[in-house]
Amino acid sequence: MRSLSYLEDRMTTQQVKPHSKTEAKKRQIIEKSLVCFVEHGVSGTTIEMLRDATGTSVGSLYHHFGNKEAIASAVFIEGMKDFGTLALTYLSDLESKELPLLEKAEQAIKVMVYANVDWISKNPDWARFVFQHRRIVSQGKGGDVLKNDTTSFYRKLIEFKAPLVEAGLLKDLPIELYGSFISGPVHDYARHYLAGRNAVPLTEFREVFANGAWDALRAG
Structure with a gap:
């Protein structure tokens, strides 16, 4: 039976330490954004709420992800x-x-x-x-x-x-x-x-x- 080699796949990055502070920061933003979305719903969440929840500037949020919908998309993908x-x-x-x-x-x-x-x-x-x-x-x-x-x-x-x-x-x-x-x-x-x-x-x-x-x- 062939080896899975799953550590080489992008979906298994959780199994290794983040390669950079940027990746660690993005993960932190995603986790805190999830809490915000669950509490307020995606439609009821504003970019300012995400800024406050993540402790990140609006500019940094846009830099890492884009708009609110892009952040929600990143939360979904990270969960998968x-x-x-x-x-x-x-x-x-x-x-x-x-x-x-x-x-x-x-x-x-x-x-x-x-x-x-x-x-x-x-x-x-x-x-x-x-x-x-x-x-x-x-x-x-x-x-x-x-x-x-x-x-x-x-x-x-x-x-x-x-x-x-x-x-x-x-x-x-x-x-x-x-x-x-x-x-x-x-x-x-x-x-x-x-x-x-x-x-x-x-x-x-x-x-x-x-x-x-x-x-x-x-x-x-």
């Missing part, structure tokens, strides 16, 4: 990168283990479900933002960045699952369908839970979601 980092780390950890191929196929599907459950549970505000504001990215300049990141992420998943499909252990389906079976049920429940409509925490059903995805994607 964080999730991608976690998911690829789980897969890389699995790849390093000596397991029977069938067990590795099962665990490959399940750890992707775990990554979804764990990231959402640990980052509820970021998850809410990602669920609600994809249009901000698709309508702005961040759309190309998100598309490239998504393509790179899917390429890593295809690289991992290809030998398992060839071995007849996983169904030969487009990677987008894999994403739907793996994350769709988790995201649907999470939206209701984060909105207060579901009382039982997402983590309580971690294994239920994982088993469901495996049942849907296992071959035979």
Whole structure:
């Protein structure tokens, strides 16, 4: 099975220290902007609010990101990168283990479900933002960045699952369908839970979601 080489990908920059004070500063701005957006909503947030929340001048905000919508887009993309980092780390950890191929196929599907459950549970505000504001990215300049990141992420998943499909252990389906079976049920429940409509925490059903995805994607 080929190596993921995930540390070389732009989506995994969280795994290494920031290369510069600029990157560290941008990350700080993004995290504090997220808090502001969650509290006031994107439409209700002004650039002055972001200035006060981040402790950064308006000029610096425009220099690093652009306008308010560009900052919101950066928040969305950073959240997706964080999730991608976690998911690829789980897969890389699995790849390093000596397991029977069938067990590795099962665990490959399940750890992707775990990554979804764990990231959402640990980052509820970021998850809410990602669920609600994809249009901000698709309508702005961040759309190309998100598309490239998504393509790179899917390429890593295809690289991992290809030998398992060839071995007849996983169904030969487009990677987008894999994403739907793996994350769709988790995201649907999470939206209701984060909105207060579901009382039982997402983590309580971690294994239920994982088993469901495996049942849907296992071959035979």
